[in-house]
Every structure is written in structure tokens, then in C-alpha cells.
Amino acid sequence: MPFASAARAAGREFISNPVAPMFSPEIVATAVLNGLLTGAVYALVALGLTLVYGVLHIINFAHGALLTAAMFAVLVLKLWLGLDPYVAMVPLVPLFFIIGYALQRFVIGPASHGNDANILLVTLGLSILIENLLLAIFRSDTRTIDVPYAFMSIDLDFALLALPRVIAFGVSVVVAAALWALLALTDTGKAIRAVAKEKLGAALVGIDVAHVYAVTFGLGTACLAVAACLLMPTFYVSPRAGGAFVFVAFTIVVLGGMGSIPGALIGGLFIGVVESLSGLYFGESLGQIGIFAIFIAILLFRPTGLFGARA
Amino acid sequence: MAETSPLLAVTGLVAGYGGAPILRGIDLSVEPGEIVAVLGANGVGKTTLNKVLSGVLTPSAGEIRFDGERIDGAAAPAIVAAGLVHVPEGRKIFPDLDVHENLELGSYRRARANRAANLARVYDIFPRLAERRRQRAGTLSGGEQQMLAIGRGLMAEPKLLILDEPSLGLSPLLVEQMFTLIRRINTDGLTIMLVEQNVVQSLEIAGRAFVMENGRFVMAGAARDLAADPQLEKAYLGL
Numbered sequence: 001m002p003f004a005s006a007a008r009a010a011g012r013e014f015i016s017n018p019v020a021p022m023f024s025p026e027i028v029a030t031a032v033l034n035g036l037l038t039g040a041v042y043a044l045v046a047l048g049l050t051l052v053y054g055v056l057h058i059i060n061f062a063h064g065a066l067l068t069a070a071m072f073a074v075l076v077l078k079l080w081l082g083l084d085p086y087v088a089m090v091p092l093v094p095l096f097f098i099i100g101y102a103l104q105r106f107v108i109g110p111a112s113h114g115n116d117a118n119i120l121l122v123t124l125g126l127s128i129l130i131e132n133l134l135l136a137i138f139r140s141d142t143r144t145i146d147v148p149y150a151f152m153s154i155d156l157d158f159a160l161l162a163l164p165r166v167i168a169f170g171v172s173v174v175v176a177a178a179l180w181a182l183l184a185l186t187d188t189g190k191a192i193r194a195v196a197k198e199k200l201g202a203a204l205v206g207i208d209v210a211h212v213y214a215v216t217f218g219l220g221t222a223c224l225a226v227a228a229c230l231l232m233p234t235f236y237v238s239p240r241a242g243g244a245f246v247f248v249a250f251t252i253v254v255l256g257g258m259g260s261i262p263g264a265l266i267g268g269l270f271i272g273v274v275e276s277l278s279g280l281y282f283g284e285s286l287g288q289i290g291i292f293a294i295f296i297a298i299l300l301f302r303p304t305g306l307f308g309a310r311a
Numbered sequence: 312m313a314e315t316s317p318l319l320a321v322t323g324l325v326a327g328y329g330g331a332p333i334l335r336g337i338d339l340s341v342e343p344g345e346i347v348a349v350l351g352a353n354g355v356g357k358t359t360l361n362k363v364l365s366g367v368l369t370p371s372a373g374e375i376r377f378d379g380e381r382i383d384g385a386a387a388p389a390i391v392a393a394g395l396v397h398v399p400e401g402r403k404i405f406p407d408l409d410v411h412e413n414l415e416l417g418s419y420r421r422a423r424a425n426r427a428a429n430l431a432r433v434y435d436i437f438p439r440l441a442e443r444r445r446q447r448a449g450t451l452s453g454g455e456q457q458m459l460a461i462g463r464g465l466m467a468e469p470k471l472l473i474l475d476e477p478s479l480g481l482s483p484l485l486v487e488q489m490f491t492l493i494r495r496i497n498t499d500g501l502t503i504m505l506v507e508q509n510v511v512q513s514l515e516i517a518g519r520a521f522v523m524e525n526g527r528f529v530m531a532g533a534a535r536d537l538a539a540d541p542q543l544e545k546a547y548l549g550l
Contacts, residue, residue, distance in 0.1 A: 187415070187416070187419055187423075190408060190412050190415065190416055190419075191416065191419060193405070193407055193408055193412075194405040194408060194416055196407070197405060197406050197407050198403050198404065198405050198406065200367065200399060200403050201399065201402075201403030201404060201405060202405070202416075203365075203366075203367055203387040203388075204365055204367070204387065204391070204396070204397050204398075204399055204403065205391065205396075205416050205417055205419050205420065205463060205467065206387065206388040206390075206391030206392060206419055206420025206421060206467070207388065207416070207419055207420070208386070208388045
């Protein structure tokens with residue numbers, strides 16, 4: 001993935017002399033740290049996916065396209081209004097919550113007619129629609145934004161970490177914690193967890209199931225808006241940019257256990273490290289091989305994932 | 312006037328799934344403070360009636376008045392908000408939430424302000440639930456799950472509590488306790504509609520009863536009279 005390779009290229013600049021055939025502990029440690037930083041953003045994308053799966057029991061195929069749309073939204077706000085990508089979270093996170101809410105409430109939910117297979121097709125159709133709309137508006141060029149802090153770094157003596165990626169890590173962890181708190185402590189969160197397993201029981205205590213579905217979808221989409229704001233300072237966007245992330249995110253969701261929030265978080269960090277290390281040892285273009293080897297191994301040996309409930 | 316009008320009044324109710332009618336003209340009333348038993352064998356339409364009353368299923372004809380207001384066709388949350396709470400067959404508790412959270416969600420739509428007091432009251436009625444407060448509801452025994460389902464229903468301070476097959480799947484001893492408990496909750500002032508297959512014990516605690524057969528009530532009256540009526544067995548067994 002270009003994100004990882006760009007990061008590692010950046011890492012390489014900082015490391016003075018990587019000539020030894022066996023990498024020095026500093027280089028490996030840097031790779032692990034960079035993997036964790038990347039992994040936190042992966043986890044954020046995976047959180048949205050796993051939340052929607054856990055509650056609505058559907059794979060949201062529009063997840064990648066919505067991430068791309070959010071990244072373009074960051075780009076547009078930067079180009080038109082000069083809004084910093086981090087500041088852009090303030091309007092974009094609520095906006096994408098509303099977009100996600102409306103999509104589920106007024107498009108995906110009604111179009112499903114109670115049949116999960118329909119939802120699959122509707123979200124797939126949505127993703128094609130969104131991608132092509134973006135293609136029509138922005139063409140297929142890859143675009144980036146310039147921010148003054150893009151190449152700033154934090155010096156840890158043995159490693160230099162790119163500042164935007166450290167920020168991305170911190171914000172991702174905070175968002176994941178906030179999401180956990182929402183689900184564990186608020187009535188809305190409890191209602192979301194209730195609906196996930198017992199729709200009829202939820203309706204009978206007066207929970208509006210369609211509303212809770214839409215809120216869940218909105219939360220998943222809001223996670224994407226956060227991820228987009230965190231990615232744009234160091235990443236490019238094209239109409240297909242989000243797809244690559246969702247591919248990795250899907251692996252994380254399977255690894256962590258479909259529907260598991262801690263699974264998505266830990267799985268995301270783990271996959272980030274795997275990608276970083278396999279990139280280091282096998283070379284840039286093979287960085288993702290480790291991810292997909294793990295993906296296949298999980299499907300073979302532990303299909304419920306690390307934190308998934310056993311059937 | 313308000314004192315004499317029934318809490319729940321159902322007239323000419325017709326409902327079913329995909330055009331096939333299950334309920335074929337139901338008339339039913341529940342007066343404030345009483346226990347009304349709705350009896351009938353498996354598959355005669357008792358659960359369908361409950362689904363319509365709680366807004367999960369929309370009736371195709373007829374009228375439902377609760378506390379003076381039309382509620383037929385209203386959505387489930389609005390019906391809960393009005394104070395009609397349905398404890399469903401099969402409990403339908405939230406398996407991944409703990410006991411305490413299940414009870415909290417009982418007051419999601421109604422009586423939220425009194426949550427703390429009602430939690431204390433439910434734990435007082437069901438000490439067993441208090442012991443298992445932080446246990447995942449899915450790991451409770453069948454009897455405990457039934458207590459939790461009723462406790463969750465009580466959390467909304469219902470005006471009418473519909474209990475659908477509360478004795479189903481319980482051991483004879485627990486069934487006995489369950490009926491004692493239902494009577495106690497009723498004595499505390501709660502109006503109850505008890506939907507049961509367990510005829511004998513239901514008639515013991517109910518004031519009035521309706522016997523359903525094939526989507527219609529074929530017998531209705533004082534529980535004591537029905538219990539003595541030789542017709543009951545015939546109707547109930549569908550002979």
C-alpha cells in the first residue's frame with residue numbers, strides 16, 4: 001500500500017545506514033512503531049465496518065467508497081476554504097454521521113425489505129455510484145494536500161516518527177475509547193448492543209430499531225470521516241483510494257472477530273505491524289503479503305477470529 | 312366515565328401474515344386492576360394477538376383502544392410510551408448485556424426518571440437478579456431469564472403488563488412460584504393480561520378469562536365459572 005511504503009520511505013531517510021543484511025534493532029523497532037501508527041488508522045476504518053456488521057449483520061460494501069468521499073471532502077475543504085484537515089473533523093464528522101444515518105434510514109433500510117442479501121447488493125450499488133460520482137467530478141487523478149507539518153517528526157533517539165502519523169495514532173485511540181464508552185455507558189449504546197442480538201426484545205422495550213440501525217451506520221460513517229482527516233496530511237486521494245483501506249480493514253474485522261470492537265482495535269494494530277515488518281523483510285511491493293497470509297490462516301484455523309464469539 | 316372505561320378495549324380485530332388471517336375478529340377488554348387470562352392451545356393466535364397489541368404487527372381491521380387512545384397501527388415505541396408493555400414469549404432478553412443493563416433498558420422509553428427507584432424495586436421483587444447483577448443475561452437459567460424479562464417489563468412502570476407464556480419451559484416448582492409472583496405484582500396494583508397454555512393455574516389467579524380457538528374467542532367470562540365449565544376442555548382441546 002502506498003501509505004505504508006511512503007511511510008517506510010520516510011523512515012528510511014531517517015535511518016542513517018541500513019546496510020547490514022540483518023536489520024538492526026533500531027530499524028526493526030522503528031518498523032514496529034510505524035506499523036502501530038498505521039495500524040491505529042486501519043483500526044479506525046475497521047471499527048466502523050465491524051460496528052455495522054455486529055449490529056446490522058451486513059458487510060457494508062460502501063465503506064470504502066464512503067471513506068474515499070470523506071477524503072475528497074477533506075481535500076475540497078482544504079482547497080476551497082483553506083481548512084486544515086484536523087480542523088475539518090469539526091464539520092465533517094457530524095456531516096458524515098448524518099450522511100450515514102440518512103443512507104441507512106432512507107436508502108439501505110427501506111431497500112432491503114428485511115432481506116440481508118438485498119442489503120449486500122444495495123451497499124455494493126451505493127459504492128459503485130459514489131465512486132463513479134467522484135470519478136465524474138474529480139477525474140481519476142491522484143491528489144494530495146500540502147500542510148506545513150507533513151514532514152515534521154518526533155525524535156525518539158532510536159527512531160524518528162512522522163508527526164501526522166503520531167497524531168493519527170493518538171486521535172484513533174481516543175475515538176476508539178469514546179466509541180467504547182458510548183456503547184458501554186449510554187442508553188443509546190446499550191440500545192445498539194441490545195438491537196444487535198435481540199431485535200424483537202428491543203422493540204418491546206420501546207427501542208426504535210430502524211433509528212438505532214441508522215445511528216449505528218452513522219457512527220460507522222463518522223469513523224471514516226475521522227480516518228479521512230487523519231490520512232489526508234500524508235496520503236493521496238483518488239476515486240479508488242478508500243478501497244485499499246477497506247480491504248485491509250476487512251482482514252482486521254475477520255482477524256479480530258466479526259462485530260468485536262476490541263478485536264478491531266487490537267487486530268488493526270497487529271495488522272499494521274505485520275504489514276510494516278513484512279514490508280521491511282520482503283520488500284515494499286510485498287508488504288501486504290503478510291496480511292493476506294494471516295487472513296487465509298485465520299479463515300482456515302480460527303474462523304471466528306481472535307475475539308469472535310464461538311457459534 | 313373515565314373510571315368505568317376499560318384500560319384495554321379491542322373490537323373486531325383481524326390480523327395475520329401475508330394476507331392469511333390468523334386473528335379473525337377478536338373482541339377483548341381489560342379493566343384496570345384485574346388479571347385477565349387469554350388461554351388457548353398452541354398456534355391458535357395468542358402470540359399474534361400480543362404482537363398486534365404491542366405494535367410489532369399491524370392489524371388489517373379492527374380497533375384497539377388503550378387508556379382511551381387508539382393504538383392500532385401505532386409503532387412499538389409509541390405503545391410502550393403509552394404504558395402497554397409486553398413481556399414476550401421466549402423472554403427476548405438481551406443476551407450480551409448484563410442483568411443490570413437489561414433492566415436499565417426496560418426504562419429506555421418510559422419511566423427513565425424513576426430508573427434508580429424502579430431498579431431497587433425490581434431487585435427487591437427478584438433478589439436472585441440482584442445477586443446476578445453483573446452476569447451476562449445469556450448465561451442465566453431459564454427461570455432467571457423469565458424473571459429478568461418480567462423485571463425489565465416492570466422497569467417501564469406499565470399500566471398494563473402483557474405476559475406471554477411466562478411459565479413456558481419452567482419446572483413445576485418454578486411455575487408455581489411464577490404464578491404466585493404474578494399474583495403479587497397484581498396485588499401491588501398492576502393490571503395484567505396473562506397469555507398462557509397453562510389453563511388450571513391461570514384460571515386460579517385470573518379474574519376473567521378468554522379462551523381462543525382458531526383466531527376467535529370461543530369462551531369468555533369469570534375465571535371461576537370457566538374453570539367449572541365442562542365446555543372448557545372441549546374448546547381448549549379443539550374437539
